[in-house]
Amino acid sequence: MRIASSAHSGMANMPEQAATQATSVTLSEGSLFVLAVVRLFVGLLWFQQLFWKLPPSFGGLHRYVVEEGQYTFLPAYAFVIQHLLLPNFFLLGTFTWMAELVVALCLLFGIFSRFGAWLATLLSLQLYVGLAYAPGEWYWTYGMLVLLGITLAAIPAGRRLGVDQWLAPRLAQASENSRIARVVRWFV
Amino acid sequence: MMKTIRQGLLAGLCAGFLAALLFVVDYGPANSLHAVARWLALDSPGAGKFVGFLLMLILGAVFGVLFGVLGGRGQATLGRALGMGLLMGIIWWVVVVFALGTVVNHQRLDLGSWLLSFIPLLVYGLLLGSISFQWRQQHT
Numbered sequence: 001m002r003i004a005s006s007a008h009s010g011m012a013n014m015p016e017q018a019a020t021q022a023t024s025v026t027l028s029e030g031s032l033f034v035l036a037v038v039r040l041f042v043g044l045l046w047f048q049q050l051f052w053k054l055p056p057s058f059g060g061l062h063r064y065v066v067e068e069g070q071y072t073f074l075p076a077y078a079f080v081i082q083h084l085l086l087p088n089f090f091l092l093g094t095f096t097w098m099a100e101l102v103v104a105l106c107l108l109f110g111i112f113s114r115f116g117a118w119l120a121t122l123l124s125l126q127l128y129v130g131l132a133y134a135p136g137e138w139y140w141t142y143g144m145l146v147l148l149g150i151t152l153a154a155i156p157a158g159r160r161l162g163v164d165q166w167l168a169p170r171l172a173q174a175s176e177n178s179r180i181a182r183v184v185r186w187f188v
Numbered sequence: 189m190m191k192t193i194r195q196g197l198l199a200g201l202c203a204g205f206l207a208a209l210l211f212v213v214d215y216g217p218a219n220s221l222h223a224v225a226r227w228l229a230l231d232s233p234g235a236g237k238f239v240g241f242l243l244m245l246i247l248g249a250v251f252g253v254l255f256g257v258l259g260g261r262g263q264a265t266l267g268r269a270l271g272m273g274l275l276m277g278i279i280w281w282v283v284v285v286f287a288l289g290t291v292v293n294h295q296r297l298d299l300g301s302w303l304l305s306f307i308p309l310l311v312y313g314l315l316l317g318s319i320s321f322q323w324r325q326q327h328t
Contacts, residue, residue, distance in 0.1 A: 029322075040206070040210075041209075051304070108307065109310070109311065109314055161315055165318065166267050166270055
C-alpha cells in the first residue's frame with residue numbers, strides 16, 4: 001500500500017527534477033497493522049457509547065441535548081435544538097443511535113471504514129459545537145474526536161484486519177465501468 | 189493439515205487476545221470480562237476478570253483450531269478466510285453465549301447484552317480470518 005506524501009528532507013543532493021516532485025511513502029505491514037488496531041479501538045469508543053442511550057427511550061441522551069441547547073457557542077444552533085430537535089426527541093434519538101451504530105460497525109469491521117470515519121467526524125463536529133464549552137467539559141475531548149475521525153478518513157485503515165481489504169480490489173475493478181463504484185471506492 | 193491447524197491455533201490466540209482487549213477497555217477497567225466469565229458460570233468478584241480474559245484466550249484458540257480444520261481443506265482466498273472467520277464468531281456466540289450462557293445458565297439477553305457479546309465475537313471472527321490469511325500469504 002502506498003500513501004502519497006511530500007517529503008522535503010534531504011533534497012539538497014537530489015537532482016532538480018526529483019526535488020520538485022513529491023515522493024511517495026510506503027507503509028510497512030507493521031504500520032498498517034498498528035493503524036488497523038487504532039481503527040478497531042476508535043470503533044470500540046463509538047460502540048460503547050451506544051449503551052447509555054439504548055432505544056426505545058434513548059434516556060441518557062436527553063440531558064446532553066438539553067445542555068447543547070444551553071451552552072452551544074452558535075446561537076442559531078441553540079434555536080434549532082430547542083425548537084426543532086428537542087420537541088422531536090424520539091426521531092433525534094433514533095437517528096443519533098443508528099448513526100453511531102453505523103460508525104461503530106464500519107470501524108470495528110473495517111467495512112467502508114472511511115465512510116464510518118467521515119460520519120464520525122460529522123457527529124464529533126456536532127458534539128464540539130454543542131458541548132465543547134459546557135461546564136465540566138474539556139473542549140479538547142470533542143476536538144480530539146474530530147481529529148481522530150479526520151485521521152481515519154485520510155488513511156485506508158480498513159485494508160488490514162478489515163473487510164475493506166476484500167472490498168477494495170473489487171471496487172477498483174468495478175470502477176472501470178461503473179460510476180457508482182467510483183464514488184463508493186472513496187469510502188474504503 | 190497440521191500446519192493449517194497450527195496456524196489456526198496461533199491466529200485464534202492472537203484474535204482472542206485482541207478481542208479480549210475489547211472487553212478490557214471500559215469504565216471498570218475490565219468489568220466486561222465478568223460477563224465473559226458468566227457465560228460458563230465461572231464468575232466471581234475476585235477472579236472473574238482474570239477468568240474472563242483467560243476464557244477469551246482459550247476459546248479463541250479452540251475456535252482457531254476449528255477454523256484451521258475446516259479452512260485447511262480448501263483454497264486460501266481472502267473472502268473465504270473472512271467468511272469462515274465470521275462463521276467461527278457466530279458459532280462461538282450461538283454455542284457459548286446463547287446455548288450455555290442464556291439457555292443453561294439463565295443469563296439475561298436483551299438488546300444491550302446481545303450487542304455487547306455478539307459484536308465483539310464477530311470482530312474476533314473477522315480478526316481470525318484476516319490474521320490467518322495474512323500469515324498464509326507470507327508463508328507461501
